Amino acid sequence: MASSLLLCLLLCSYYAIAHGGNEHDFVVVPTSSFASEPACSAASSRATSAPNRASVPLAHRHGACAPSGATDKPSLAERLHRDRGRRNYIVSKASGRTTLLSEGGVSIPTSRGDAVDSLEYVVTLGIGTPAVEQTVLMDTGSDLSWVQCKPCNSSECYPQKDPLFDPSSSSTYTPIPCDTDACRDLGSDTYNHGCTNGTGPSLCQYGIRYGGGSTTVGLYSTETLTLKPGVSIKNFSFGCGFDQHGPYDKFDGLLGLGGAPESLVSQTTTLYGGAFSYCLPPGNSTAGFLALGAPSNHTAGFVFTPLHRFPDVATFYMVTLAGISVGGKQLDIPPTVFSKGMIIDSGTVVTGLPATAYSALRSAFRSAMSAYPLLPRNDGLDTCYNLTGLSNVTVPKVALTFSGGATIDLDVPSGVLLEGCLAFVGGSSDSQVGIIGNVNQRTFEVLYDSGKGKVGFRPGAC
Incomplete structure (x- = not known):
């Protein structure tokens, strides 16, 4: 056990040197964390409270x-x-x-x-x-x-x-x-x-x-x-x-x-x-929360980015992505690639990026995960890994930076990997709007504040 952990730490150091980051930009993850727990664990949600706030x-x-009790879970291919x-x-x-x-x-x-x-x-x-x-x-x-x-x-x-x-x-x-x-x-x-x-x-x-x-x-x-x-x-x-x-x-x-x-x-x-928030739990066997209203201490623990709306489609909430980093290294993506904006959606699973942005992310992520064998494409996900027989996996951190400078480190592994696959896909071009899916949102309290015109992210909320 000790030798396995030492090997992982050595790998982290190797990746850091090879890719220009440091060991804090990589996370050693036990492969057991990819398996679902059979029973509901105690809720660890930390919804910020306020007199005019209701949380469920x-x-x-x-x-x-x-x-209502768990129903038969569809396969990954069906979900995708x-x-x-x-x-x-x-x-x-x-x-x-x-x-x-x-x-x-x-x-x-x-x-x-x-x-x-x-x-x-x-x-x-x-x-x-x-x-x-x-x-x-x-x-x-x-x-x-x-x-x-x-x-x-x-x-x-x-x-x-x-x-x-x-x-x-x-x-x-x-x-x-x-x-x-x-x-x-x-x-x-x-x-x-x-x-x-x-x-x-x-x-x-x-x-x-x-x-x-x-x-x-x-x-x-x-x-x-x-x-x-x-x-x-x-x-x-x-x-x-x-x-x-x-x-x-x-x-x-x-x-x-x-x-x-x-x-x-x-x-x-x-x-x-006009404000609400939610926290999507890291796994299927833990609980999160949905809350109406904004926290009393509105800025405590949150980073914010401006909220945009489509002129003729009032339903969707949109933000502007400004950059992506992998393993602590900022990717070379022209800002114009993100000009169409990104819809934040609780019902979409996998994040859809403009083609140029996804190509850069995929290349950097595969390079950082080069010690692990790739699997064939899985119904749209093309960066999946064979982790059979491994006790631990070293995963690079992925960070999203939004307009205004708000940066969030996605939870590792739940906010980056979906059943061993990178939870992103690329669009056919850079000319259409992107979507931030619910995998990337896991463990964050995502606060939609239409009244103040901003979206906030608070890490470690559930």
């Missing part, structure tokens, strides 16, 4: 800490396939390209990625009075929140572990009438609101069709949303879904955290100032 636990949907679809869709939407698909004679705009199955993190909230617990996927790339509602039979709704929300049992549920500003503001070009055609009052309908063909249709409604005991949001606008189709997987709905008016963040601006 967050977990990976396929991990042991998921409130879904992830690529989501990433491609976000890029196309950011470029102003929208596709209309038909569902039951009604045109519903395609929203988000290849499928809802590309989303990975869940939170448990209460909806209605009395509150009914619902486990929902959180998504910074979506705006309208929804849950499945009664009366839904097996042909109209997919199976979920929690009881379906029953609006007739809630004293605070109200469907939104069709001829109202709230319904008109939903926007036919976004969620294709329509009106019910029955004998009773005409009610507002919403419809979303995701890129992979999954759909949700129902009544646009208001209800009390309970974040935790004693902390509730009254008259929260959401979708009460009565017709869902697609490869959904046990979760009860979706929580939209985007920047458009329909999102939870926008609806609670008067309460929480």
